[in-house]
Amino acid sequence: MDARKSFLSWPVMRQLTGTDRLGRGAAAKSAHTSALTARTETADRVVQSVCPYCAVGCGQRVFVKDGKVVQIEGDPDSPISRGRLCPKGSASEQLVNSPGRQTAMLYRRPFGTDWEPLDLETATDMVADRIIASRTAGWQDVDQNGRALRRTMGFAALGGATLDNEENYLIKKLFTALGAIQIENQARI
C-alpha cells in the first residue's frame, strides 16, 4: 500500500478539508465502509422456500451466491408470515452452512468401536441387500388361521414429519410394496 497516498485519504485529512470538521461523519467514512454492500444485493439469485422447522410454514427467501447459500430471511410476500421468522427460522442459514454439519457418509461395523468412512454407492448397495434379507427373515404369508398377511416384520422406519410429501410418498409406496408395515413418524409421538 502506498502509505503517502493512503495518508492523504485518511479521515483526518478529509475532515480538515470538508464539511465534517470534527471528523465524526462523512469525513470519517473509510474506504472499506464505503465498499460495504449487503449480500442480499450481490446474490446471484433469490429462491423462494419454506421454513423447515415448525408447521406454521413461514416463507423464506434464500439468497445464493456462487452456488452457496449466503442468506436466508423471511419472505415479505407470504400471507402466513409476512416476512417474519422466529429464532429457529432465523438460524436456517446456519442449519444449512453449519461447519459442524456431517456431510460425509459414515459406517459403524457390528461390534465396532468407531465410525469408518464408506462410499455412498457401496452403502446404498449394502442397505438394499439388508432390506431384502431382513424382509425374508421377517416375512409372514398368512396368520394362524391361514388368512393373508403378505407382510414382513423384519424392518421398520421412523420419520417423515420433516420430509417432503413427495419423499413420504415414495417411502410409503416402496415399503408397502415390500410388505413392510411398521412405518411411523412424529405424528404418532
Added chain:
Amino acid sequence: MSNRLFGPLDPAPDAGWQDAPARKGFLTDTSICIGCKACEVACKEWNAIPEDGLSLLGSSYDNTGSLGASTWRHVAFIEQPMASTRATRPSVPVDLGMPSVGLRDAPQDPTSEQATSAQATDAQATDAQATTGKADFRWLMSSDVCKHCTHAACLDVCPTGSLFRTEFGTVVVQDDICNGCGYCVPACPFGVIERRTDDAARVDGSGLRTIVNKVKRVDKVPEKRVRDKNVGIAQKCTLCYDRLSAGNTPACAQACPTQSIQFGDVDELRERAQVRMEQLHAQGVPEARLYGADPGDGIGGAGAMFLLLDEPEVYGLPPDPVVTTKDLAAMWRKAGLAALAMLGGAAVSFLGGRS
C-alpha cells in the same frame, strides 16, 4: 452546522452529511414482545457474530446476559409478581437471581413516584382480578440494542475515526479502522459497546471442541470453526448499515414476529411511540412509558427508543443517561495539548495496524 455535543439536533447533517436521508432508528415496543429472541439470532446471522457463551445464567429465560461485543441484541426477561401476589403466596426465601425486580423492591415511601405507580398498578390488578381473573404476575420481555444516541460519547471519544456517524444518523464502528484502544467502552452510558475477546481458548490443541461448563469431548468431528473475526476491536449494533444502504430493514426488525421491534424514520417512530403509549394508558396500562424518545434528554434523544412497562432500571437501563462527553468541548480548550497527543497516538496506531 453546529457540531454541538449536547441538546437536540439532527445528527447526520451535523456530522457533515449533505442531503442526508431522514434519520433512521428503532422503536422497541416491549408491550408486544414475546421474548422469542428472533432478533438476537437474525442479528447474529446477518452480521456473522460468533456464539457468545454456553452458560445457563439462572436468570429466567435470559442466557445472553447483556449486550456486548458478540451480542448486539439482547432480550431481557423480568419475572415480576404484582403486589397482590405477595398477599396470596408465602414469602419466597430463594434467590431468584433476577435482575432487580421493580415492584417487589419498590421503596415503600408513599410519596415517591415509583410507589405511587406501583399502588396504581396494584389497584388495577386487584380490580381486574376480581372481575376478569387478570394475572397477578407479569413476565416482562424487552429487546435491548445500541441506542444510536444523538450525542454519542463513543463516537466523541474515538481517536481513530472508526466510530462514525452515518448518513442515516446512526453510529457505526468501522472494523478496518478501529485499533482496539477501548476508549469508547467506558464512554457509553449504556454499557453497549465492547471489545471482542479472543475465542481461540475454546478450541483445545487436538482440534476437538471443548464445551464451556460441560467439559464434554465429542466424536472425532474436526473443529471446523474459523477463528472469530474482529477479535480485539470494538463491536456493537450498526443498525445494519449495509442493509440500510440497500434500502432494506435491519435484520432484527425484519425477523421480529410481532413487530415489537419497529424500524423507520426516527421522527415518525417517536410519534408512533407517543400514540401507542397513550393508547395503552387508555387501555388501563398506566405504567407504559417511553425511553429515549425525548430529544431534550441527556443524550439528545436516542435513535433506538423503547416503550417500557416499568421503570428503566427494571430492564437494566440507566434511568437518566447523560452523554459522558457533555463537557468535552470545555475540556478540550483546557487540554489542547493532550488532544493533539491523542491524535498523534491515533496516527501511530493506524500505521501499526496497517503494516
Added chain:
Amino acid sequence: MAECHPVGFQWVMEAKARGARIIHIDPRFTRTSALADQHVPLRAGSDIVFLGGIVNYILTNESYFRDYVVAYTNAATLVSDDFQDVDDLDGVFSGYDPETGTYDSTSWAYKGAAEQAAAANGEAAASDSDDGGGDDIESDESQASGHELGGRGASHEGAAQVHRDETLENPHCVFQVLKRHYTRYTPEMVERMCGVSQDDFLAVCEAVTVNSGRERTTAWVYSVGWTQHSVGVQYIRGAAIIQLLLGNMGRPGGGILALRGHASIQGSTDIPTLFNILPGYLPMPKAAEHDSLKEYLSTISSDTQKGFWTEARAYTVSLLKAWWGDAATADNEYCFDYLPRLSGDHGTYQTTMAMVDGLVEGYFLLGQNPAVGSAHGRMQRLGMSHLKWLVVRDFNLIESATFWKDGPEIATGELRTQDIGTEVFFFPAASHVEKDGTFTQTQRMLQWHHQAVEPPGDARSELHFFYTLGKKIRQRLAASADERDRPVLDLTWDYGVQGVDGGEEPSADAVLREINGWHLTGEDHSGRGDLLSSFIEMKPDGSTAGGCWIYSGVYAGGVNHAASRKPGQEQSWVAPEWGWAWPANRRLLYNRASADPQGRPWSKRKAYVWWDESSGKWTGHDVPDFPATKDPAYRPEPGTAGPAGLAGDDPFIMQADGKGWLFAPTGLLDGPMPAHYEPQESPVRNPFYSQQANPTRQVFKRKDNPSNPSGDRPGTDVFPFVFTTYRLTEHHTAGGMSRWSPYLAELQPEFFCEVSPELARERGLENAGWATIVTARTAIEARVLVTERIRPLVIDGRQIHQIGLPYHWGVGGGGAIVSGDSANDLLGLTLDPNVHIQESKASTCDIQPGRRPTGPALLRFVEEYRSRAGITVETSNVLRNEPASDNTPSSKPEGRAHE
C-alpha cells in the same frame, strides 16, 4: 403458541390489538401467558374436567347457539335405548368388556341404526373368536377397529336416516344425553380437580360464550401436547363439543386449530409414513376383515350413510392404479391383494418393544431422533442395540446414531460398545434448500420449496435415497419368480430426470404429478392423459390414477399450485393464490356452516360463504366446502346415501349423517363423549367413580416398563409431584436441528427444570443449582429454575406441585454444541387406545436437590425407589377398577397384557 409458533402468534397479537381477548390455559406461565389477557394454570391431566365444566356451563345457562346446534349438529338425533353412561356403570360406558379392556360400541349407535350395527359387530366378534393363538403372530383384533380411522370419521350404518327430535327434549336425544353426562362437571368440581378458582373458571366460560354466536366467533388453539395423554383424543373431542355448541365450527375466526411442530407433519399424515393408513386417510387393510376390495370398502363407508366417503372406491382404485399401473386391472381387483395386512397395533412403540424382544432386524431413522425425542428413551436405545442394522439419515450425528458409543446405557454399564452388534449406516441428508418438494403446513396448505443449491458432500434428499434404493432392490429381485416379489416388480417407479452432473435424479415434480393423478386413456386405460383437476374426477373403474385423493387438484391444469406465490398484499385476506390447501384449495373446512340453514351468512361481519340465489351457486371468500349447486332447501328422498344424500343444510359433508358430532355414535374406542379419567400416573384419586384411569388405555405389563403407583394406592407418595414436558422457542424437538446450531444452543444451553418457590423451599432446591428428578424408569439431572411462573395448586384439598421439563437435550451425539439429560427418559409407555400416542404430558416423579448418581449407582438408585414404592408389572396397569374393592392388584382382571 408464542413459545413454539412465534410467527403464527403475530396473528393473535394482531387480533388482540383489534380487541380480541386472549385466554391461555396451561399448567405453566409461558411466553404465551405473558401476552394473554388471562392465564389459567391448571393441573396437567385434568383438562376434561375443565372442558366438561364449560360444556355444563353452556348447557345449564342455555348459552349455546340454538339455531346452529339444531340444524348442524347431531343434538336432535336419538341414541339407542341401550346406551348407558359412565355414571350408570361406575366409570365405564355400556359395552365394556373387562376381560379385553375394550368396548363393543353397538349401544352407542343412533336409534334404529343400532340393530344394523349390531349385526356388523357380531360378525367381527365371531371372527375374533376364531383366533386360536399359538403362534408368534400378534393378533389384537380388539384394538384394530379404531386406529385405522385417521382423519376419516367413521362408517355408520343407516346414518342417512336417523330419528330426530328438534325440540331437543326427548330424553334419548344427544342433547339430553350430553346434558346428563356433564351435570357433575360443576365449577366446584373444576376447582377441586383442576385447581382453578371458580371465579377464574367462570370468567373463561363467560368470555367464550359471550364471544360466540351470530356476530362473534371464538377459536380454540391447542398444541399437540393435548394429544399426548391416555385420553388424548377425548381432549380434542371436548373442545369439539364446545365449538359445536357455540356454533364456532366452519366459520371464520372459529374452529379448533392444532398447532403442529414439524414442517410437514400434516403432510406426513396426509401422505402417511404411518402404519395404519394409506394416502388420503384410506385405511390399511386388515387381516381377516379385508380379504377383498369389496370387504375393505364396506368398512370405510356404509351404503346407507351420507357424504363423500361413499366414494372411497374411486379413491382406492385410483391409488392402486397409481402404484401398480397396468398390472392393476378390474380382474385382479386392481392389485388390492398386493397390500400387506395389519393385525392390530403396529405403531412405533410396539415396534420398539419388538426390537427389544429381538423381533426386528432393521430400522430406518429419517430425520427423527427417538433416543431423545420418543418416550422411554432407555427402551428406545436398548431396542436399537438389538438391531442387526440401523440406517440414520440426518444433518448431524444425533444421539440415535451414536447410542452405541456414548449413550446413557454405556455410562451405566448396561451396554458395552464392543458387545453391540448393530451395524450403523449414517447417511447425511439434504436440507430444505437443497431439494425441490412440498411441505404441508398446519392448516393443510401445501407449499412448494425450490431447490436453491446442490447438497454438500454425500448429502442426498430422501427422494434421491429412496428412489435409488427402490431401483437397487428391484434390480436384485428382477429375476425372482416368487409371488411375494410381484408388488415390488410391478410397482410404477419412474421418476428419473437428468441431474446436473449428467446422472439420473428423481424429480419431485414427477412425484407430485402422480400424487395429483391423471386420466388414463385408451381401451385398456394404459395411457396417460390430462392431470385431474379434482378428486371429483376420480373414477372407480380404473380409468383414473392418483396417489392421494385429497391432494388431487394441486396440479390441476398442469400447473403446480403448491408453488403459487402471489404476494399476500396483492390478494384477499383468504389469500387463495398462495400455496394450495387440500381439499380443492379450501382454506376453511366445513365452511357451509358459516351460512345459516337458508344459505345466508349468520351475520354480515361473519360472512364467509353463502348461497347466491340468482346464480344458483354457493359463493363467497373461499372455495365452498359443499356441492357447488346444491340448494339450501334441497331435501333428498329419505334414506338416500352418498353425496346425494346430503341435504342442503348438512354442512359436515364427510360425516355419515352430515352433522357435527356432539356425541360420537361410532369410531372412538374409549367412549362416545369425553369422560374424566386420571392419567396413568397421578397423585389424585378420580372423584367421579371407582374407575381411576381410562379403562381402555393401552398398558404394557413389562419389567422394562414400570409405572409409578397412582391415586390412593400405596407408594404413590414416593412420587408425589406432577411433571409435564414441553418445548422452548429456542430449540426444536429432540434438538437435531437446534443443539448443533451455535446461535440456538447458546440461547438455551442447558437442560433445566422449572419449579415453584414453594417446592424449592420444600425440597431445598436452589436457583441455578442442580436437581435430580426420578421416576420408576430412571433418574435424570437438570439445572434448576425457581420461578413464580410455576405455582402450586390446591387439588382435592391438598397442595400439588408441578414440575416443568423441556425435552430438547440428550446425552451423547457427535458434535452437539450443547447436551444434557433427556426428559423423555423419565417416561414410560402407556398409550391412548385410539391413536396409540403415549402419555407424556402428565406423569409423576420425585425431585431431590443435587446431581444424580452416575455409572451403575444410577441403576441402584432407581431400583431403590421402585422397591420403596412397591412397584411390580401390575402397578397402575389394572384397566378396570371395580367399586368398593380393596387395593390388591391380583383381585383385578388383568386386561390386555403386552408381555
